[in-house]
Amino acid sequence: MSEGKVTIRDVAREAGVSPSTVSRAFARPDRVSAATATIIFDAANRLGYHSEPVQTVPLRGIRGVIAVIVPDIANQFLSDVIRAVQHECDAHDYALIVAESRESASMERTAFDRIAPLVDGAILTSSRMPDAMIRKCAQTRPIVSANRIVRGVDSVVIDINDGVEQLADHIQRMGFDRVTYLDGPATSWSVGFRWHTVSQACAARGIAARRLWPGAPTVEGGFAFAGKYLDDPTGMVVAHNDLMAVGFMAAMRRQGRHCPQDYSIAGFDNDLIGQISQPTLTTVRQSPALMGTRAARILFDRLKGERPAQDITTVPTSLIIRESTRRPGGEGA
Structure with a gap:
């Protein structure tokens, strides 16, 4: 030839x-x-x-591409966010790229830098990056921060106040005056905010709250806290999320301690794992799907030039009482 x-x-x-x-x-x-x-x-x-x-090659049948970056794809809370964003992408004729940072701020920044040239905008969910770094990223592409407030960046967060107030009332009605709080990673914005809200609500009711942290927001992370808890058991435990609560219960069973006979526990999220655990888990219900939907719609409005920047949108919470909490030595409240 x-x-x-x-x-x-x-x-x-x-x-x-x-x-x-x-x-x-x-x-x-x-x-x-x-x-x-x-x-x-x-x-x-x-x-x-x-x-x-x-x-x-011209994009076929889609208007553009957006990205979602999450710390842990396996976490149901975050996978629910991704699924909701995908649904909105389908409705708006956008393609979606998903990346995982593995709980690392540096890996999150690397993922964003690699994806940015390929996308029109991004949703950073439970970002582990410092605020200044997120704002720097927002200078290159429209960004929405989900599950974290970042000044100068559109943010969608879950308003945990109502759910936590209901939880604190429940703890008070059951007669507990001490609570152990199993907390998540030090790099998570929601960790500090949630602990502050829980500790303040308990203090207002005369309930002493002690904090065990930092920990991984996983089943393994909750499992690892059982030994520290047993050094000074309080009878009532609140975990940063349902995964940690279920892991903690598994570790306690190995120690011959059973819920709710020997202690009560509550979590956050209303994950499926808490709904089918034995016992079923009392939890502060959050809506990651609604958060993902609102974050995606905000981003699409930004891309169409229909929304001003620097807005904060909230998603409500409420308490679901199940079998894992009851009065010490008695029935559930």
Whole structure:
């Protein structure tokens, strides 16, 4: 073959198929049989043919692309956020890229820097980056911060005040005057905010709250706190989230301590794991799906130029009382 640019027609002749079949093999491989596609790609490799670079191909049927970055994809709270954002992307004809930072601020920044050139905007969910770094990222792409307030950046947060007040009333009605709080990672904004809200609500009711932290917001993280709790048991335990609460209960069972006979425990989130645990878990119900929906809609409004920046949107909470809490030596309140 003479030197020069290899074309689709050249590949078609080499493979013994029509040019339109070659075009489909590269653009829509699902519409070509596996055997035919193999023949076409082998011919293209022999001839040195390269299809049009992805970045120059017009987006098909979508308006653009946004990203969601989360600390832990396996966490149901965060996966519920992702699912809600995906639903909004489908409704707005946007594609979605998801990245995980593994609870690391530096990995989160690296993920954002890699994704930013590919997307129109991003949702940072439970971001572990410092505020200044988030604002720096917001200078390059429209950003919405979910589950964290960042000054100067659109933020969607869960208003835990009502849920925590209801929880504190429940603890008081059951007759507990001491509470152990199992807290999450030091890098999480929601950790400090939630502890402050819980400790203030308990103090207002004459309930002493002690804090065990930092910990991983996982089943393993809750499991690891059982030994420290047993050094000075309080009878009532509140965990940063349901995953930690379930992990704590598992560790306590290994120590021969059972809930709610030997202690009571409550969590946050209303995850499925808490709904089916034994006993079922009292929890402050949050709505990560609603938070994800509102964060996505705000971002789309920003991209359309229909929303001013620096707004804070809240999502409500409420207490769900289940089997894991009851009066010491008695029945549930």
